[in-house]
Amino acid sequence: xxxxxxxxxxxxxxxxxxxxxxWHPLAHRGRVVxxxxxxxxxxxxSPAVLVSGVPSIRRDVRSTRIRYTLVVEELTDQPxxxxxxxxxxxxxxxRERFGARLDAVFxxxxxxxxxxGTVPCEPVVGHLAELLGAAYATHPxxxxxxxxxxxxxxxxxxERARGAFLARIERLAAGEPGLAFSSHALTTVAGAAQxxxxxxxxxxxxxxxxxxxxxxxxxxxxxxxxSESPVDRTQNLVGRLAEEAVRLFRCRxxx
Amino acid sequence: MSELVDVxxxxxxxxxxxxxxxxxxxxxxxxLSETERQLAGTGVRILAGETTEExxxxxxxxxxxxxxxxxxxxxxxxxNQTTSLYEVVLRADSEPGVAPQDRIDIxxxxxxxxxxxxxxxxxxxxxxxxxQQQWPACEDHIQRSVMLLVPIDAAVLMEAxxxxxxxxxxxxxxxxxxxxxxxxxxxxxxxxxxxPAVLVLAPLKCEKYFDDNGGGGKxxxxxxxxxxxxxxxxVEAAExxxxxxxxVVYAPIDTYGCVELMEPIWHDVGGEYLEFTGHYRFRxxxxxIQEKAAATVMRELCRSVISAQAARNTELARAATEExxxxxxxxxxxxxxxxxxxxxLSGEAWWARRDGILTxxxxxxxxxSERKLNSALRSLSTEADDPRVEVWQLR
Numbered sequence: 236x237x238x239x240x241x242x243x244x245x246x247x248x249x250x251x252x253x254x255x256x257x258w259h260p261l262a263h264r265g266r267v268v269x270x271x272x273x274x275x276x277x278x279x280x281s282p283a284v285l286v287s288g289v290p291s292i293r294r295d296v297r298s299t300r301i302r303y304t305l306v307v308e309e310l311t312d313q314p315x316x317x318x319x320x321x322x323x324x325x326x327x328x329x330r331e332r333f334g335a336r337l338d339a340v341f342x343x344x345x346x347x348x349x350x351x352g353t354v355p356c357e358p359v360v361g362h363l364a365e366l367l368g369a370a371y372a373t374h375p376x377x378x379x380x381x382x383x384x385x386x387x388x389x390x391x392x393x394e395r396a397r398g399a400f401l402a403r404i405e406r407l408a409a410g411e412p413g414l415a416f417s418s419h420a421l422t423t424v425a426g427a428a429q430x431x432x433x434x435x436x437x438x439x440x441x442x443x444x445x446x447x448x449x450x451x452x453x454x455x456x457x458x459x460x461x462s463e464s465p466v467d468r469t470q471n472l473v474g475r476l477a478e479e480a481v482r483l484f485r486c487r488x489x490x
Numbered sequence: 491m492s493e494l495v496d497v498x499x500x501x502x503x504x505x506x507x508x509x510x511x512x513x514x515x516x517x518x519x520x521x522l523s524e525t526e527r528q529l530a531g532t533g534v535r536i537l538a539g540e541t542t543e544e545x546x547x548x549x550x551x552x553x554x555x556x557x558x559x560x561x562x563x564x565x566x567x568x569x570n571q572t573t574s575l576y577e578v579v580l581r582a583d584s585e586p587g588v589a590p591q592d593r594i595d596i597x598x599x600x601x602x603x604x605x606x607x608x609x610x611x612x613x614x615x616x617x618x619x620x621x622q623q624q625w626p627a628c629e630d631h632i633q634r635s636v637m638l639l640v641p642i643d644a645a646v647l648m649e650a651x652x653x654x655x656x657x658x659x660x661x662x663x664x665x666x667x668x669x670x671x672x673x674x675x676x677x678x679x680x681x682x683x684x685x686p687a688v689l690v691l692a693p694l695k696c697e698k699y700f701d702d703n704g705g706g707g708k709x710x711x712x713x714x715x716x717x718x719x720x721x722x723x724x725v726e727a728a729e730x731x732x733x734x735x736x737x738v739v740y741a742p743i744d745t746y747g748c749v750e751l752m753e754p755i756w757h758d759v760g761g762e763y764l765e766f767t768g769h770y771r772f773r774x775x776x777x778x779i780q781e782k783a784a785a786t787v788m789r790e791l792c793r794s795v796i797s798a799q800a801a802r803n804t805e806l807a808r809a810a811t812e813e814x815x816x817x818x819x820x821x822x823x824x825x826x827x828x829x830x831x832x833x834x835l836s837g838e839a840w841w842a843r844r845d846g847i848l849t850x851x852x853x854x855x856x857x858x859s860e861r862k863l864n865s866a867l868r869s870l871s872t873e874a875d876d877p878r879v880e881v882w883q884l885r
Contacts, residue, residue: 242509246608259573263575295511297511420540
């Protein structure tokens with residue numbers, strides 16, 4: 236995904252879009268900021284990686300530097316590529332280099348043409364596959380760090396958090412369900428816990444900003460379904476309301 | 491059962507309808523900052539959700555850095571890539587003497603939806619699978635919004651002097667698309683009974699054209715006229731779809747107050763219209779952020795809430811004997827604006843949240859907070875508008 240020079244050539248995928256925008260709930264609630272350098276890794280049957288904020292040398296009509304968001308899906312049995320993409324996403328220099336490689340393939344005219352429909356987009360997938368193959372002929376070794384079970388958040392600069400994040404990536408790439416992502420928007424344990432509670436599977440979250448100095452487990456507050464029917468609950472509530480009113484009246488009565 | 495939702499999750503909605511790169515996030519930052527200042531001393535605060543707060547914080551930080559460097563870089567502000575929901579609450583804190591365990595803070599939530607400006611254009615939208623997937627949810631938010639906020643790039647309007655430049659305004663400001671969205675929104679307002687409907691036309695980046703906020707511009711009348719002419723169809727569409735229902739507010743806003751357009755540049759790249767770039771610079775030494783008229787947005791929202799509350803009170807008084815029996819169910823009934831209004835302003839929100847288990851002290855604290863919030867709402871809504879702001883009479 237990238238944008239073109241003109242105002243109306245807004246951010247969009249070059250060529251075919253992913254069938255499901257699986258990262259959208261995170262972005263919509265502001266849990267990740269795709270305008271910033273973020274990583275989102277989805278585990279499960281079809282692991283996928285999103286890396287946003289990959290810088291281009293291209294600029295738009297307002298001279299704002301354009302960026303790419305790269306979404307690579309169907310990464311089953313490709314843990315090495317997942318590792319490489321995450322390593323690139325976590326390292327500003329690698330990100331910059333990858334942006335330059337993308338720019339070499341997708342120059343300004345090509346991008347503008349693709350986004351306005353005058354240049355065919357079919358070659359995009361082939362170009363990207365070639366580019367990824369060339370950029371990542373060898374992959375980083377699997378993380379030897381200890382995994383932390385369940386949902387947790389940690390500082391992006393923390394050694395333990397980063398190690399545990401990479402270890403979680405291994406499990407996600409192997410098909411374990413869950414999400415691992417960085418966040419430029421979440422800053423507190425409470426916020427991260429809320430974001431994790433919105434997901435059906437465990438989350439590992441690296442906070443770029445905020446006050447965390449160590450890895451913190453995220454425990455959602457247990458929600459116990461009530462056995463009372465709405466009518467019972469209403470009647471009970473009215474009863475409690477009456478009791479409170481009596482207590483309040485007693486409180487206020489002059490002695 | 492599909493009609494039932496938790497009213498506690500039903501905030502008061504605002505939809506933003508503006509083209510790409512008009513400065514929507516900057517506008518939101520200005521709205522929060524100026525409202526925060528106006529609420530000072532009332533015991534009520536305007537708070538953003540954690541993620542909204544962080545986005546705003548990052549933008550403020552970038553601006554502070556730019557001010558320190560005395561070099562404004564409009565290019566540093568990046569456009570949105572996907573939809574974003576900004577969550578804001580007006581919160582009345584408990585009185586200072588209340589013990590922590592007895593504190594009950596009452597709040598009214600607002601949610602403001604922003605989306606990539608390009609999605610406004612049906613052609614662009616149809617090309618983008620993401621836009622097609624997400625657009626129904628955007629439309630739903632727009633239709634349920636009590637306010638439609640239309641940010642307008644004042645520089646594009648004001649600096650278009652030659653015929654080709656003036657012709658480009660329609661595309662650059664997405665006039666057709668804004669009109670279509672206004673029509674859609676107004677139609678839904680008509681269908682939503684007596685819910686409020688406020689259309690705010692908000693020219694941004696106005697610093698150069700006014701002389702009331704540190705600048706020397708004398709072009710306020712021309713800007714007003716241009717907005718009136720350019721958005722006439724949108725305003726008329728609103729009136730046609732919901733006759734007598736839509737309040738149109740003209741609010742030229744300085745989102746920075748210290749950044750001024752220096753040089754407008756029109757680019758002819760052989761397309762159907764020209765592209766526009768502005769070169770901006772800080773004014774004043776040192777430059778001072780001084781938003782102007784941005785609080786209009788929250789003030790109008792408060793007015794909507796207060797005027798609707800007044801109308802609702804009569805009805806509620808009639809139903810008082812039935813009210814307690816309904817307290818709990820109301821939490822689960824989808825009632826749109828009025829359901830949320832009653833839920834939050836009558837204090838039901840804190841009651842329902844606590845399942846009715848409150849001590850007498852908590853009850854007192856809650857009632858105090860409730861009164862404070864109502865009083866702040868009234869105070870904000872009765873405060874005089876910025877002299878720049880006008881309510882346009884239709885017909």
